[in-house]
Amino acid sequence: MERVIKALKWIGLGFFEPLIMLIQGKEVEKNIRLVFRQIIVPVLSVFIFLGACNIGADYLFKVERDRKIEKTRTVQGDAAAKQMQECIDSGDESCKPNSLPSPADVKKGAISLWEDHKSISAKKSAFKEKTAAINKKRKEAGQKAIVYTGRPSFVDQIYTSLKTVFAGFLLAALLAIPAGIVLGLSETLRTSINWIIQILKPVSPVVWLLLVSMVVKTVLANSDSDKSFVISFISVGLCSMWATLVNTAMGVSSVDQDYLNVSKVLRLGVFSNVFKVILPASIPMIFTGLRITLSVSWMVLIAIELLAQSPGLGSFVWEEFQNGANDSNAKIIVAMFVIGIIGFMLDRIMMFIQKLASFDSK
Amino acid sequence: MAAFLELRNVSKSYGSGDTMVDVLKNVNLTIEEGEFIAIVGFTGSGKTTLISLIAGLIEPDEGEILLKGKKVNGPGPDRGVVFQNYSLLPWLSVRGNVELAVKQVFPKLNKTELAAHVEKFVGMVNLTPALQKNPTQLSGGMRQRVSVARALAMDPEILLLDEPLSALDALTRGSLQIEIERIWRESKKTIMLITNDVDEGILLADRVIPLTPGPNATLGTEFKIGFERPRNKIAINADPNFKKERNAILAYLDEVGEHRGASKEEEFVLPDIQPIVKPNRFVINR
Numbered sequence: 001m002e003r004v005i006k007a008l009k010w011i012g013l014g015f016f017e018p019l020i021m022l023i024q025g026k027e028v029e030k031n032i033r034l035v036f037r038q039i040i041v042p043v044l045s046v047f048i049f050l051g052a053c054n055i056g057a058d059y060l061f062k063v064e065r066d067r068k069i070e071k072t073r074t075v076q077g078d079a080a081a082k083q084m085q086e087c088i089d090s091g092d093e094s095c096k097p098n099s100l101p102s103p104a105d106v107k108k109g110a111i112s113l114w115e116d117h118k119s120i121s122a123k124k125s126a127f128k129e130k131t132a133a134i135n136k137k138r139k140e141a142g143q144k145a146i147v148y149t150g151r152p153s154f155v156d157q158i159y160t161s162l163k164t165v166f167a168g169f170l171l172a173a174l175l176a177i178p179a180g181i182v183l184g185l186s187e188t189l190r191t192s193i194n195w196i197i198q199i200l201k202p203v204s205p206v207v208w209l210l211l212v213s214m215v216v217k218t219v220l221a222n223s224d225s226d227k228s229f230v231i232s233f234i235s236v237g238l239c240s241m242w243a244t245l246v247n248t249a250m251g252v253s254s255v256d257q258d259y260l261n262v263s264k265v266l267r268l269g270v271f272s273n274v275f276k277v278i279l280p281a282s283i284p285m286i287f288t289g290l291r292i293t294l295s296v297s298w299m300v301l302i303a304i305e306l307l308a309q310s311p312g313l314g315s316f317v318w319e320e321f322q323n324g325a326n327d328s329n330a331k332i333i334v335a336m337f338v339i340g341i342i343g344f345m346l347d348r349i350m351m352f353i354q355k356l357a358s359f360d361s362k
Numbered sequence: 363m364a365a366f367l368e369l370r371n372v373s374k375s376y377g378s379g380d381t382m383v384d385v386l387k388n389v390n391l392t393i394e395e396g397e398f399i400a401i402v403g404f405t406g407s408g409k410t411t412l413i414s415l416i417a418g419l420i421e422p423d424e425g426e427i428l429l430k431g432k433k434v435n436g437p438g439p440d441r442g443v444v445f446q447n448y449s450l451l452p453w454l455s456v457r458g459n460v461e462l463a464v465k466q467v468f469p470k471l472n473k474t475e476l477a478a479h480v481e482k483f484v485g486m487v488n489l490t491p492a493l494q495k496n497p498t499q500l501s502g503g504m505r506q507r508v509s510v511a512r513a514l515a516m517d518p519e520i521l522l523l524d525e526p527l528s529a530l531d532a533l534t535r536g537s538l539q540i541e542i543e544r545i546w547r548e549s550k551k552t553i554m555l556i557t558n559d560v561d562e563g564i565l566l567a568d569r570v571i572p573l574t575p576g577p578n579a580t581l582g583t584e585f586k587i588g589f590e591r592p593r594n595k596i597a598i599n600a601d602p603n604f605k606k607e608r609n610a611i612l613a614y615l616d617e618v619g620e621h622r623g624a625s626k627e628e629e630f631v632l633p634d635i636q637p638i639v640k641p642n643r644f645v646i647n648r
Contacts, residue, residue, distance in 0.1 A: 258449040261419060261445065264419055266439065
């Protein structure tokens with residue numbers, strides 16, 4: 001049991017500890033209080049939040065309904081207005097006013113997205129089966145395989161977004177960590193490059209996207225690689241790398257003098273000095289930077305996809321907004337929560353890796 | 363024969379202009395091979411600066427430091443340093459910390475020789491059971507012993523101990539003092555110990571040399587300590603000579619310390635305040 005608690009704490013679910021203790025009947029009074037504070041109150045707050053959303057959505061729905069009826073009355077007369085009122089009150093989708101979706105609508109939207117995903121993946125696997133034989137032949141003949149080109153489902157969009165964000169994050173890490181180490185080691189370099197960093201750091205994701213597309217457009221003009229993917233992941237990387245760069249440089253340049261003295265007394269060479277002393281000492285700072293980088297890249301990804309028209313959650317949100325179907329608003333809210341939850345999970349994963357890699361948490 | 367370690371007119375100051383502080387001024391010292399000397403002094407008198415100079419972490423402004431007749435030029439494995447705050451790398455185990463030093467000094471050792479070498483010196487400080495532990499899992503005394511093992515494992519010509527025991531509790535301190543004396547006898551290294559504890563100096567060293575209080579600190583009159591080795595703390599405590607030596611050193615330190623105190627004395631003029639008494643407010647019962 002203790003192992004379970006330890007494991008839960010490791011993955012950041014330590015708030016289950018009092019519940020487990022309570023089930024075992026240990027320190028009942030204290031644990032009831034803890035369960036109340038750490039589990040019951042948060043769950044209650046979720047319900048209060050949903051209730052508030054419901055009230056807000058209800059109010060907006062009523063305002064929108066009255067306006068729609070009033071508009072029909074002025075344009076088409078009383079009879080049509082009455083008909084419209086009846087239509088709305090019957091809950092018919094076709095005449096539903098377009099307002100903030102209630103939690104129930106959002107739930108419906110989530111279910112319809114899931115159904116949609118199931119039907120699309122069924123289509124996909126059917127397509128794969130159908131083309132398997134042909135593709136085999138084409139491959140033997142040295143031709144490209146036929147791939148499914150239908151509409152991507154919501155889950156596919158999530159997958160694409162994750163792929164882009166990881167590519168961008170890797171790019172950011174590969175650029176920023178070595179650069180940060182070099183900057184951290186040399187004060188001259190640091191002061192001479194500082195102004196560039198300070199100027200580029202606050203540049204908006206949109207501008208990075210335009211800049212990157214200017215370059216990529218020319219470089220990949222004759223290649224048939226996925227340009228929008230390349231553009232968006234490079235932009236994500238460039239937007240988000242600054243936190244890691246600055247943190248790595250800071251960490252490397254502020255290593256404890258004691259450790260540096262050890263390195264000096266032992267007369268470590270440059271290589272072992274960096275890899276045995278300076279890097280391990282700055283790992284916590286580097287990881288803090290990487291965590292910020294990952295959350296920033298997830299945040300800017302949505303905006304960049306929206307503009308770069310590369311597939312993913314960002315373009316999903318934008319398309320739904322442009323679409324304006326009855327359940328579009330609900331789907332946008334679903335996407336909002338999915339984005340939030342994935343962002344939260346990514347942060348937790350990074351925290352977990354940081355714990356594994358840092359010396360000071362052992 | 364030339365002295366083993368020699369300091370000639372060494373001076374060191376920090377800062378510049380008005381804020382310049384002359385920490386050490388004209389320090390002269392000769393240490394013979396195999397000697398155990400202790401430098402005692404007040405906090406802030408420049409003891410750590412002196413060790414850092416000999417270790418080569420900083421350079422003297424004037425004068426020179428010679429080890430076996432050769433000028434000290436930067437840090438090197440011929441001088442093992444034990445820092446006051448242990449300075450172990452927390453991401454390496456005890457073995458890793460010692461190994462890092464050994465690998466650096468003896469790069470030609472193969473794996474088994476390396477392991478044997480590390481284990482020998484960790485064993486010398488009685489920490490064999492803690493070989494795989496991380497420094498954060500060890501007590502202060504154990505960490506300092508690892509630090510000693512690391513310095514010894516480099517097989518230095520001289521061991522520089524910078525207040526190695528001052529961060530420890532009295533009991534641990536006592537047992538480590540005995541251990542340091544034993545290690546000195548077994549390894550036959552030259553040791554220079556810096557301490558703020560006169561008793562410690564008398565207990566361990568052949569010579570105790572006070573450092574006058576800074577700024578402009580320099581080494582004062584030396585005191586030769588002639589107790590028999592191996593030394594026994596209890597026996598020495600009972601020895602009337604111990605009290606005599608101790609009182610002599612303390613008296614000397616007091617004398618130079620008073621000198622320092624006198625220069626800092628200032629007269630403070632206290633404001634002349636009288637309590638305000640409003641007669642109507644008080645009813646005095648007789």
